[in-house]
Structures are given as C-alpha cells and as structure tokens.
Amino acid sequence: MITYMFKNNHFQELQLLHYGTEACTPGHHFGPAMRDYYKIHYILNGKGTFEVGGKTYTLHKGQGFLIVPHSVVHYEADQDDPWEYSWVAFQGSNSPSFLQQACLSEHHPIFELGNEDDEMRSCLHRMINSRNTHKGWEISMTGLLYQFFSILIDQANSEHLQPMPDYSKETYVTQVMDFIEMNYANAITVQSIAAHVGLQRSYLCSLFKDQMGSSIQSYLVHYRMRRAAELTLDPGLTIGDIARSVGYTDQLLFSKMFKKVMGEAPTYYRKHKTAPSQLSC
Known part of the structure; x- marks a missing residue:
C-alpha cells in the first residue's frame, strides 16, 4: 500500500485528503463501515464487490466506485482475481457540484471509463508518485485532483444524455x-x-x-x-x-x-x- 496524507485549509473549495494504491490479497475487505469524507476507488486490475444501500455491485478493471460521507459501505476483493485499485479521498465545497457533473451520487456510485482509462491511469500515477519536495507541491496535487474530476466529468458527459433521476x-x-x-x-x-x-x-x-x-x-x-x-x-x-x-x-x-x-x-x-x-x- 502507498498512501500520503495532507490537510491544508487554503483549499476549502476542493481539498485532497489522502490517496494511494493497493494490490489487494484475496478476500481483502473494508467494512461494513463509513467515512466522514468522499472517497473514489478506481480499479486498475482484477475484480471485487462493492455494497451500499442494500445493493451489491460486482466490479472489474476500468470501473470505479464512490463512497459518500456517513454512508455505510462494504467492499471486498475477489477470491480468485483480487483487484488492484487506486483511491482518492477529498472534501470541500465544490465536491457535491463536481460529483453531480460526473453523474455520481450515493444512489449512483458506479462509473466506468472507456477511452479515458489511459488518461485516468496517468493522472493517478502522477499523483501517487509525487513527492513533497517543493513549495508548490500541494498546489500541484490539488491541480491533479481537478484533472481527476475533469476526466470523470468528460466521461459522464459522453454517456448521459438525460439527467440521473436523483438530480x-x-x-x-x-x-x-x-x-x-x-x-x-x-x-x-x-x-x-x-x-x-x-x-x-x-x-x-x-x-x-x-x-x-x-x-x-x-x-x-x-x-x-x-x-x-x-x-x-x-x-x-x-x-x-x-x-x-x-x-x-x-x-x-x-x-x-x-x-x-x-x-x-x-x-x-x-x-x-x-x-x-x-x-x-
């Protein structure tokens, strides 16, 4: 597992809290439990399941899922082909608006990237391999978080021609x-x-x-x-x-x-x- 954390009150509109990547062992799981911030997982390889609100989603490479604050979730790696994923945790006043534009919510937590997969992997790679070695590091990381959302929003705009019912x-x-x-x-x-x-x-x-x-x-x-x-x-x-x-x-x-x-x-x-x-x- 690789994870970095920071909290800077300068970024109230969109704030990166922590991020990382993990190649899970078979059956590795989290929950049932909840977070007090937003968190998005993107599956790089393998398979697993995500449960929220009484629904279970079987997910694979190229898909991802959203965890919203104070929502009880459970997710688990497949026994035969456990997933490897990257995640990004964030908060801020712009978070609900960006998630809405990406057509993501507690009731619609799943997304799948097509042509944007390479761009997403590149963004996550840059984020995870970044090092806090210069004064502009936190600004750079916040910029990558905005890029992360732009990829999700572009994908959503290319797929959804009608609004999601909960918007x-x-x-x-x-x-x-x-x-x-x-x-x-x-x-x-x-x-x-x-x-x-x-x-x-x-x-x-x-x-x-x-x-x-x-x-x-x-x-x-x-x-x-x-x-x-x-x-x-x-x-x-x-x-x-x-x-x-x-x-x-x-x-x-x-x-x-x-x-x-x-x-x-x-x-x-x-x-x-x-x-x-x-x-x-």
Whole structure:
C-alpha cells in the first residue's frame, strides 16, 4: 500500500485528503463501515464487490466506485482475481457540484471509463508518485485532483444524455444560470451551455423553459442587457466598449438587442436613466 496524507485549509473549495494504491490479497475487505469524507476507488486490475444501500455491485478493471460521507459501505476483493485499485479521498465545497457533473451520487456510485482509462491511469500515477519536495507541491496535487474530476466529468458527459433521476431539475437550471453569470462576456452559445451541464441541448432547453418560463437564449440576452445597462452608467465606456464587455462584437446588433430588451437605445438610456431598470427574464 502507498498512501500520503495532507490537510491544508487554503483549499476549502476542493481539498485532497489522502490517496494511494493497493494490490489487494484475496478476500481483502473494508467494512461494513463509513467515512466522514468522499472517497473514489478506481480499479486498475482484477475484480471485487462493492455494497451500499442494500445493493451489491460486482466490479472489474476500468470501473470505479464512490463512497459518500456517513454512508455505510462494504467492499471486498475477489477470491480468485483480487483487484488492484487506486483511491482518492477529498472534501470541500465544490465536491457535491463536481460529483453531480460526473453523474455520481450515493444512489449512483458506479462509473466506468472507456477511452479515458489511459488518461485516468496517468493522472493517478502522477499523483501517487509525487513527492513533497517543493513549495508548490500541494498546489500541484490539488491541480491533479481537478484533472481527476475533469476526466470523470468528460466521461459522464459522453454517456448521459438525460439527467440521473436523483438530480433535481432546479439543480440543472442553477448550473445554467451560474454558467451564464460567469461567461456572459464570452462568445457562448446554448450548445456550449448544454455541453457544460452535460445534457442534450433539446432536453436542457425544454427543462429550462418549463422551470423558468423563458428560453435559455432569452435568459442569456436579458442577462447581458441588464449588465450592459449597468455599464452605461460609467461615462468612461463607449457604447462599443459596453457591447464587447457583454459578448457582442457587432455594435449595431448590440444596440438593436438593447433597445428590444430595455425599451430604449443605449445612448438614450445613458442620457435619461440614473439606474438600470430591473427587468425580469
């Protein structure tokens, strides 16, 4: 067994707690017991079983399983072909969101990597063989943890075209709104938003409209125009500056959309308004 542990309060959003690899002996097991942190095992070779919530999963090379905090689990290596696995234990405020994007939860704890297997093995190899020999080691390890999640999320996005049943529609709507808030100034599209959330474009659009009463495109335009209205109060910005700041390279198109949403052309709005209108989407 190889394992390293550290805890640094600088990484509150995503914190690597410990990690390692083990070639298990036949019948080697853990539990039934629980952890107070998240832990993901990835099977490098061999077979074994994982039990949680009254369900038993028989797993093999290329698959993995999630342990969530305070959930009683039991896992055991096969008697004839015991597994070898690597694991990563973590916590932090971003953990639930990342796991959701990877389509992993207590009720859906199993994943399987296809083309991403080599990338996952490389990431784990770098993590496990890293040594704390430089000042940036913990930052480097946290970066590898983010890479670990990116592999899981990419795999999930390539497989799941519908949301897992235990994820609420409101959660996906929140992801859309958060993505727009962070990226409205860029050349984003509804397709790029759907790719980020991990759902089919048509399904996400239908889900969003049912929940919000507005299309994603309309919400994006209204959000951009509200931000633009706020920017018109800055006399140091030209209308072109404002247009580019909210994602429009075409100033004429921007002015057209601004008038459609705000009811006035941006130049007129700037002259006659002291505060941006609070329009709902």
